[in-house]
Amino acid sequence: MIGDRFPEWLDQRARLTPDRMAIRCRETIWSYRDLDSRVRLAAGRLVEAGIEAGARVAVLAENSADLAVVIHAVPRAGAILVPLNTRLTIDELVWQLGDCEASLLIADEWQRTRAANAAAQAGLPAPLDLAALVAPGASSTAGDLRWVAADDVHTIIYTSGTTGRPKGAILTYGNHTWSAIGSALNLGLHAGDLWIAALPLFHVGGLSILIRAALYGIGVEIQRGFDPAAVNEAIDRGGTIVSVVAPMLERMLDVRGHRGWPPTLRCVLLGGGPAPADLLRRAVAAGLPVVQTYGLTEAASQVTTLAPEDAIRRLGTVGKALFPTEVRIIGPDGAPVPPGVEGEIAVRGRTVSPGYFRRSVERPDGWLRTGDVGRLDVDGYLTVLDRRDDLIVSGGENIYPAEVEAVLRQHPAVLDAGVVGAPDPHWGQRVVAFVVVAGEELPDLEAFCRARLAGYKTPRTFVQVEELPRNAAGKLLRSELRRRLAQGG
């Protein structure tokens, strides 16, 4: 019996439509035959290098066609893919490599030195050079179609936690497959679709584009970094869907000026946290088919997305659940609340991660409690009101205050610290730290943080205070800090 299994995406896709374009990246254009042949070769090299089934293989690289090969090759070799954020510091990388007990780190030329450093500190062998891993060679011929189990682990992606350290969210083949199916059932699937990936492929938002494309048999235009003019140019060259976060969309509109958008562009999928209403209106006025989505790493990207026909009518909401998922709002007593009432957003369904790597999961009823606050209207449209547990979202990156506070408290002069997000017209939010220090003057906390935290997590503003607001149980009241900020400090 087949059971809950299905063909591996790329393997089957290369058999069904080998001649369709799979990847475009600068001068590179690969068909699915080309991509699969490269993946087979790279996977073979990983197996030869002694990578065992289920081993965690971390990858630290900027967007490139070669990175797409590695993203498919690691699971093809039977290993679990751990994509690392290239903006992390060495300390952060070392911690994640240790937490997932990685067997190997693969790094591109831009990350080579940092990767070598991190691998050495984590007690790993020297990083494998990404370019060498995907270098041309004699590929083996395709064997039997590879079937994978829905429960097999495909990816571990670190997502910042409330306890000060990121957690490795496990995503299975089933999670990714149903996410891709759910997205197609909402956004449709057209012959000749070309999805522009300008988001980092190490994020679930970028990674999921590669997976969808293989399942759908459509092309991906991979962009190195984010250049608004380059994304606009890719749209003009026939890109039909593009995934963006609010600051990206804003810059794309800025550089576009008054030029219109081609009719081939059928969806601008806007994720990465609440978008300013002004930006939404501006995009719609410019004729962009913007569709808002609410996504989570723990749910393999999209949780809810507006249906295209509702994009304007329901502007500002993030739509309804994908087909294979269900969304509820939970009240303080843990029971669902009626429409219109605020509460915690909970999700269940085929896209929801079974848990965090090596951490027990308590989810007997299948509902993932997101910690985010929202409400459903009577028609079932979700509005996200506040991100989970004081989460700060800046330029599409999630930042947990607890992680930044823990670093600040490591400074010998810092007695206490509280971190919140302040509204930022461009990035959505920016990080602000309130600190209690020993002595009169503020030490150079920005340099201290920058050495230990990814740049996007580093506070832009430090506010010295006598003491931090805490409740009777000693719990930091970040809402009080946000209130003070709103009142001008």
Place this chain on the structure above:
Amino acid sequence: MIGDRFPEWLDQRARLTPDRMAIRCRETIWSYRDLDSRVRLAAGRLVEAGIEAGARVAVLAENSADLAVVIHAVPRAGAILVPLNTRLTIDELVWQLGDCEASLLIADEWQRTRAANAAAQAGLPAPLDLAALVAPGASSTAGDLRWVAADDVHTIIYTSGTTGRPKGAILTYGNHTWSAIGSALNLGLHAGDLWIAALPLFHVGGLSILIRAALYGIGVEIQRGFDPAAVNEAIDRGGTIVSVVAPMLERMLDVRGHRGWPPTLRCVLLGGGPAPADLLRRAVAAGLPVVQTYGLTEAASQVTTLAPEDAIRRLGTVGKALFPTEVRIIGPDGAPVPPGVEGEIAVRGRTVSPGYFRRSVERPDGWLRTGDVGRLDVDGYLTVLDRRDDLIVSGGENIYPAEVEAVLRQHPAVLDAGVVGAPDPHWGQRVVAFVVVAGEELPDLEAFCRARLAGYKTPRTFVQVEELPRNAAGKLLRSELRRRLAQGG
């Protein structure tokens, strides 16, 4: 944990896009909200009538919007849907009702008398009137989203067997879901798609349209019976996909004359057995986007289908496997044969039935042996050469010689009988019977058969012979009969 479960198609669809058109049939136009509300009401009535979970509920009805309600309502009530072919005789109906141990028969006004007759003979209660079951009334409000397990049985569809009696192929929610997903991954999914169902909804080819539509959120135009002008008109009114068998397509082209086809029509899905090359060429010349498919009841409809871009380049083949399935050609020794070599077509994957109702299934490796003969070319395209076990395909209906021969042998004057298909320019094949009779003259075997067999199974020609060709073991050599026919008798 959710496990291998997903939301019930229509229930989730009515929550996600309640305002989209679900069904159009003559004057009736229903949104998904309308359809779901009617289904909820009818399902409630079935439960009130004492239908238990897992009970088999047979349905004998011509295509109508109301039949669509019942098709969704029976599984919604927790029962298993058994759609019956309206062309069957009373004897055949009684046999199938008995074999599936039906608890209830639902019949429309056109089938009322026959249904009452069959139900009485099968020891069932009087049939439930389909119109009464779906009559307007106060529908309960929707409760929690209904999740179904992939392994839950949704349908039992009788398919003629080689042993003289039809067998009830079990189709699960998983089979139907993956079939619909596989079809969308090949044919695409457009906002505003409208699938024309002119095939009987009691066949898997028609039934699967309703299921796909609910999963996709697209409309179905249900046609009563087959009227080529009405199908063409539905195409002119915006139908984007239409499922047909060869004789239907031929008549659609006949009545169309030299008028072109609207650009909204994006796919003519041609199934129901090998299509004459002339017809394919004629359809392509007329500008019809014909895509051939090879389907099986046991695989929830499509097994292989041409990709749209290959429709003309690979004309005459039936394409490649759907994404969640795999096709092989098996040699006489049971092992796969190389490309270009003929053998038995075998299928495995998520769309393949777990077996026949109350019959053990021996399929330890998951491969369904179809009995059909075909070959794969080096690129993986399937060509079907001969249908399974002397199967006769006439006007898209499958006829097994053994079933017709068994009826003929019941006639007191018939000593032996052999049945084969003869080529027919309109129906693909027609049924021819070779008979050995006691006495000089042929009795009226056509009337005898017509009383016991659906009209399409009744031989059109009877050839009196001295004896039938049999091998040493006594096995009837139908190939020899076909050879004689080809030589003019």
